Amino acid sequence: MSDDKKYVYQSIAQAVCDHEVETMFGLMGDANLFMVDHFVRGCGGDFVPAAHEGSSVLMALAYSHVKGKMGVATITHGPALTNTVTALAEGARAQIPMVLLAGDTAVSDPQNLQNIDQREVVKVTGAGFEQMRSIETVSRDVARAFYRARVERRPIVLNMPADFMWQEAAPYEKVLHHVFRTPAIVPEGEAFDNALGMIASAKRPVVLAGGGATHARDQLVRLAERMQAPLATTLKAKGLFNDQPYNMDIFGTLSTPAAYEAIDKADCIICFGTSLHHFTTDKGKLMKGKRVVLVNDQPSEVGRNYHPDAALIADAALTADNIVYWLDEAEIPPTGFTDELDGPTLTEHPLGRPGDVAEGCVPFVHALDRLEEVLPKDRVLTTDGGRFMTEVWCRISAPHPRRFLVNVNFGSIGLGLQEAIGAGFAEPDKPVIHFTGDGGFMMGGVNEFNTAVRLNRDLIVIVCNDSAYGAEHIQFVDKKMDPGLSMFEWPSFAALGTALGGQGLLVKSEADLDDAIKAIENRDRPILIELSLDPDDVPRMRT
Secondary structure, eight states, rough: TTTTTHHHHHHHHHHHHHHOEEEEEOOOOOTTTHHHHHHTTTTTOOEEOOOOOHHHHEEEEEEEHHSOOEEEEOOOOOOOHHTTTTHHHHHHTTOEEEEEEEEOOTTTTTOOOOOHHHHHHHHTTEEEEEEEOOSSHHHHHHHHHHHHHHTTTSSEEEEEGGGGGBBBBBOOOOOOOOOOOOOOOOSSSSSHHHHHHHHTTTTTTTEEOGGGGGGGGGHHHHHHHHHHHEEOOGGTTTTTTTTTTTTTEETTTTTHHHHHHHHHOEEEEEEEEEOOOOHTTTTTTTTTTTTTEEEEGGGGGTTSSSSSSSESSOOOOHHHHHHHHHHHHHTOOOOOOOSSSSSGGOOOOOOOOOOOOOOOOOOOOHHHHHHHHSOOOOOOOEOOOOOOOOHHHHHSOSSOOOEEOOOOOOOOOSSSHHHHHHHHHHSSSSOOOEEHHHIIIIIIIHHHHHHHHTTTTEEEEEEEEEEEOOHHHHHHHHTOOGGGBBBOOOOOHHHHHHHHSSSSEEESHHHHHHHHHHHHTTSSSSSSEEOOOTTTSOOOOOO
16 A cells, blocks of 8 residues: 555544543454554554453453443454353443444455344344444544443444455544533432431431442542441442441442341431342342432432332432531431441451361362452452352452452353453553352353463462352252252363463462462462362352
């Protein structure tokens, strides 16, 4: 090509860079390789090559969650897109904005083996679809995809026909669509008066924050202090109130015994930025006999899982400050509820102790408690799905909700290690701790552990290996059936971690655990610690 010509693939890369994108995750193929090349060589961007297309989407989702900037991934067409279906569904359910630049087969080549109706594939995931319309609209179509991702809070797939790439580009026009964010609304009127009346008359209130209220941390702390109410979070907001003396950590089925007892005594739950999933309410049991006030800026989240006694469609921070203002104006005295509580016990789960487990296994809960003591505190915490995960959520602390990733919004396993890698690019100076089960690691972790090695990530992976699909194992046992079909003779994960270029350690005893702890302290590459577990020792999921 002549030096003075510009092509569509260059315009696409430039339009992405115009949105302050510095890192792109993906897999190259026929329809996107030249765009990726220009993003790196022409625009100075970083490209993170994944081993699987779905992994690139998960990495971008994690990057978006942790960094607070738009995550971007790219793939080619056909099977590359179908490989992202679970990841896109996870992102849509989690309401995480990201853009996937997906190639598409040429319209003029209907016999292409990889031809598929890509709009219909995307549609079933809950993600959005945006078509690149012409060579004249490239920058506008890219801008539209970014705008929709931010506003709709979900992945948007920008469909790029392969036959556009080497067409001569139209004169380039930089296009950015401003997202209008008005934090809003300070509620007033009958709905607010009703909610305020419930709050003012409460004797034992609890302030509960969900993932949609993490920006309002200081205001919620101020409200709780004014009312002398303990603070709690949903799972997605874990870590928000770590430094508060009456922090109960996770509210619901994952609560400590002391927190659960305090919730049971409460007469009013003031909820911000949550849809009150049945794990949070313990299927409604924790809300019985209590007034429930819900503040959420998304009307669709109100009553979606639990119908409150009062609801305000409003910004969490502004509403919390408004409640404090009117409590002061009315001279409502503090409740004194926190005087009844022993603050430190609210976050203390019963310690696991060395016990009777099968030969060659370590007690799971005891191992988690020891790891919590020694793992780097200034970290990013990610978990996969599986039977083991609820104990990890309870016992392994997260420094902040933005540095804690829960990737079970679609109920899948095998998504976590990929997100751990993406999170590491968002916080390159912090170690990433990833907990996964044996089934999840085999499903999605093996193919990306080497990616972490290749890219020299500071990653600590703990594989909780009970040699079973644990949730299925429990169901067989409960029905007094042979659980053999749920049991597996996996390869050595520790040896596999070493073979893939990391450092693998097998933990079958207390002495092995001591060695693993020393290895964590002295790590110089991604490390994989395989906990050999007794399937009958791993606690049931707390649901």
